[in-house]
Amino acid sequence: MKYILQRLAFYAVTAWAAITINFLIPRLMPGDPVEALMSRYQGQLDTTAIASLKALFGLDEHQSLWSQYTDYWSHLIDGDLGLSFTFFPTPVGEVISQSLPWTLALVGITTLISFLLGTGIGVYSGWRRGSWLDGLLPVTTFISAIPYFWLGLIAIALFAVKWQIFPAAGGYDNSLVPAFDWPFISSALYHGVLPGVTIVLSAIAGWILGMRNMMVTVSSEDYVMVAQAKGLSERRVMFSYAARNAVLPNISGFALSLGFIVGGTLLVEMVFSYPGIGYQLFQAVGAKDYPLMQGVFLIITLSVLAANLLADMAYALLDPRTRKEA
Amino acid sequence: MTAEPILTISGLNVDYGTGASGVRALRDIDLTLHRGEVLGLAGESGSGKSTLAYAVTRLLSPPGVITGGDVHYHRPGGESIDILSLTPDELRAFRWQELSIVFQGAMNSLNPVHTVHSQLTDVLTAHRPGMRAAERTARAEELLNLVGISADRLAAYPHQLSGGMRQRVMIAMALALEPEIVIMDEPTTALDVVMQRQILRKLVELRERLSFSVVFITHDISLLIEFSDRIAIMYGGRIVEQAGATEIYRDPRHPYSEGLLHSFPALHGPRRELTGIPGSPPHLSAMPTGCAFHPRCGKAFEPCPERVPVLAAPEAGQDREVACWLPH
Numbered sequence: 194m195k196y197i198l199q200r201l202a203f204y205a206v207t208a209w210a211a212i213t214i215n216f217l218i219p220r221l222m223p224g225d226p227v228e229a230l231m232s233r234y235q236g237q238l239d240t241t242a243i244a245s246l247k248a249l250f251g252l253d254e255h256q257s258l259w260s261q262y263t264d265y266w267s268h269l270i271d272g273d274l275g276l277s278f279t280f281f282p283t284p285v286g287e288v289i290s291q292s293l294p295w296t297l298a299l300v301g302i303t304t305l306i307s308f309l310l311g312t313g314i315g316v317y318s319g320w321r322r323g324s325w326l327d328g329l330l331p332v333t334t335f336i337s338a339i340p341y342f343w344l345g346l347i348a349i350a351l352f353a354v355k356w357q358i359f360p361a362a363g364g365y366d367n368s369l370v371p372a373f374d375w376p377f378i379s380s381a382l383y384h385g386v387l388p389g390v391t392i393v394l395s396a397i398a399g400w401i402l403g404m405r406n407m408m409v410t411v412s413s414e415d416y417v418m419v420a421q422a423k424g425l426s427e428r429r430v431m432f433s434y435a436a437r438n439a440v441l442p443n444i445s446g447f448a449l450s451l452g453f454i455v456g457g458t459l460l461v462e463m464v465f466s467y468p469g470i471g472y473q474l475f476q477a478v479g480a481k482d483y484p485l486m487q488g489v490f491l492i493i494t495l496s497v498l499a500a501n502l503l504a505d506m507a508y509a510l511l512d513p514r515t516r517k518e519a
Numbered sequence: 520m521t522a523e524p525i526l527t528i529s530g531l532n533v534d535y536g537t538g539a540s541g542v543r544a545l546r547d548i549d550l551t552l553h554r555g556e557v558l559g560l561a562g563e564s565g566s567g568k569s570t571l572a573y574a575v576t577r578l579l580s581p582p583g584v585i586t587g588g589d590v591h592y593h594r595p596g597g598e599s600i601d602i603l604s605l606t607p608d609e610l611r612a613f614r615w616q617e618l619s620i621v622f623q624g625a626m627n628s629l630n631p632v633h634t635v636h637s638q639l640t641d642v643l644t645a646h647r648p649g650m651r652a653a654e655r656t657a658r659a660e661e662l663l664n665l666v667g668i669s670a671d672r673l674a675a676y677p678h679q680l681s682g683g684m685r686q687r688v689m690i691a692m693a694l695a696l697e698p699e700i701v702i703m704d705e706p707t708t709a710l711d712v713v714m715q716r717q718i719l720r721k722l723v724e725l726r727e728r729l730s731f732s733v734v735f736i737t738h739d740i741s742l743l744i745e746f747s748d749r750i751a752i753m754y755g756g757r758i759v760e761q762a763g764a765t766e767i768y769r770d771p772r773h774p775y776s777e778g779l780l781h782s783f784p785a786l787h788g789p790r791r792e793l794t795g796i797p798g799s800p801p802h803l804s805a806m807p808t809g810c811a812f813h814p815r816c817g818k819a820f821e822p823c824p825e826r827v828p829v830l831a832a833p834e835a836g837q838d839r840e841v842a843c844w845l846p847h
Contacts, residue, residue: 413580415627422578422622423642423692424614433641434630441632513676514631 196516200505204498211494216265219483220258242276246484274491275484279476285488288473293455293492295364296462296469299385300454303392308447310393311400315443316436318401319408330401337398341391345464348391359387362466388465392458396450400443407439414438441512445504452500455493522553524593525732526575526618526700531588533567533574535803541582542803544570546756548588549830552700554595557726557733559743559764561779562753563800568736569623571753572702576620577602577610592617595699616646619693621686623705628689629677635663635688636673642695662691666721683714690722694729702734707742719746741783744768752776755801755811758830762839772833772841774816810844818845 231243268274274285318326336344353361365371366380411417412435420434455470462472470489477485509516533545545567552558560568573579575590590602592613605613622628630638639659643650650658660670666687677685686706693701703722707715723746726733735747743750744764751761752775760773771777778796798815801807807814813823822828822844830842 415622415624416630418578418580419620419622419628419689419692420630422576422614422620423645424611424616425641425645426611429641429645433633437632438630512632513634514678 196509197506200502204502208495208498211498212266212269212491213262215487215491215494216262219487220261242282245276274488277477277485278482279480279485285484288485289470289488289492292468292470292473295467296455296458296471298381299364299388299467299469300392300458300461301451303389304396304447304450304454306389307393307396308400308443308450311397312404312440312443314397315401315404316408316431316439319405319439320412320431320435322409330398330405333394333398333401336394337396339395341395341460342464344395345388345391345461348387349464352387360384361387364468384467388461388467392461400446403446404439404443407442408435411435411439441508444507444511448500448504448507450500451503452497455496522555524551525554526552526593526734527589527591528571528575529589529591531571531574531590532586533570533579534584534586536582537584543806544583544756544803545574548758550751550758550761552732552734554699555730555732556749557735557747559740559747559750560734560736560753561738561740561743561750563738563779565800565803566753567756568738568753569704570756572620572704572734572736575602576614576618576702577605578620592700612646615642615693615698616696617698618700618702619696619698620702620704621689621693621706623708626682626685626709629685631677633676634673635659635675635677635680639663639673639688639692639695642692646696658695662695663688665694665725666691682710683718686710686714686718687721690718690725694725694731697729698731700732700734702736704736705738706735708737708739715742722746739783740767740779752779755806756803757811757842758840759812759843760839760841761830762841766839772839772845773812773843774818774845775812778815810842820844 272286274289276282277285277288280288314326314329318324318330349361352359360366360383364381364384365377366384369377369380371377417430417434420430425434458469459471459475461467462469463475466472470492474486474489476482477489528548528550531545531548532543534541534543536542548567548571550558550571560571562568570579570583573583574585577585579585585603588603592600592602594600594617600613600617602610602613629635636656636659639662640652640655643655643658647655656673659673663670663672668684668687668691672680672684677688680688686709690706706722707718710718719742722733733747735743737743740750740752744767747764749762750764750767751758752767752773753759754775760767760771760776762772767776768780771780775796778794781792781794782796784793796815797817801811801814807824809822809824809826810816810819810828813819816823826844828842828844830840832839833841
């Protein structure tokens, strides 16, 4: 319990630092993004919008840095991340909350699948070395060595253009209204197959390789030999003694990869024009949409931190040696 | 000794690797363990002591392979089991039930992510399917008390125990099913001298109470002389001498046994000078011809490099064996 509180305190401090940096960076940037925007919108921005933009970017010279900082925090606590330029006048918070579920669903599920599948294959191929599973290893490593955008484009060229089995772009059929009903969900699943399969293919080799190598290392540990000598069933020796210890590094790797679900999917969503947060970020960069970029960065930072916290917790749960004595 | 045999090893050969790169780790081992006896197995590193223990329990990990010989276990009723031809399921049932092992790495023999309780009871779950959870816990508590650890340590993880406690947990675990044979592979080498004494005293006491047979493997022959009934001395994958502990101590017949005895200070008795053995143990891939010990032997003469001496009684009717060309 003390351990968990310590970690929580540590992450609270880190989150504070990250948010503060997120606040400072636009204020350190040269030039005046608001001027650039005003010229882009050619006078379509009204004075209140300009004032709020200036306040957001710290261009409001009447305020001290400290009062800007406290304002920034009070806005943040209200969930106010400013207004997006690309989708003006939609608030950034709303843009993010619309795209975040897509990313979380697609990349979350595929990360989970590739972790479970890869670790499972790794356990078996590490335990029964020399079986046909070892032949799978070079194949998956080869696929993961292909740059992702190329893999995605090849998948589109083959399965969406040449054979037209799956749609090439989008998260759902545009003729449907997003709702929690079967036609919409099935359409979303159907659109998710191609990006999902390519993500799993490109990620699985790492899990297999990591797990297999750890299984090989752990299999030669004395306690595995003891378990064999005790006449325990092979299942128990393999899972409870060998895999249970071998999985620990993979667990922390998995928790960290959860943090990159939000941020690390730029390529996937660009290639498949998937309406997730990476695609949103891509558009924001193209349109110099600073508030949206800032909001997305904030979400990415916080999710990486949350994943780290999760990794710590999972490790403490699974490895008694990391638990500090109370 | 007239006691009936419980484990007979005959003509056992073990190779590491096959073909041209393979080396022979055990050569024609003949050894018998009698019921209720403590058999000491001594020799330098690489002499094949641990390989013998692993081969007998079929725990050799690749590239170790048993290339010949027989290992028979004799049940108390007289029924004999050929260990080397057991099916995997029969082998699983045999292990720990009849023969358990205490391994040399006290520090790494326990699974770091499971509690002592879970590791003491899983062997009961595997071998005593009818046992209820409460009975298993009671048995685990009883076992810990047996080795002098309080029952509240059941909830502890291995890293919370000292080295001596871990090794005692391993001994408790080895006795969980009350096996007929316990093989101890250097059970005390990782521990300090005080802890070694305590553990050995505990072992002697437990053996008197539970009357199991012991194969005790160590390089510390002075320990064996005190603790075992009979001693077999190994060199270069062969047994070079086998005799009662006091006979070995008073009158070693093989020059290697003599060298070993003079390499350790005796714990009791008069002071003697420590001499050690010149040279170092042979590598398995470059085993000397004839008697493997001849390059290091001060008494080697003309048959030694030529022919392998046979393990036999030095004089007819004696209950001891030696493999040496020296006339006795």
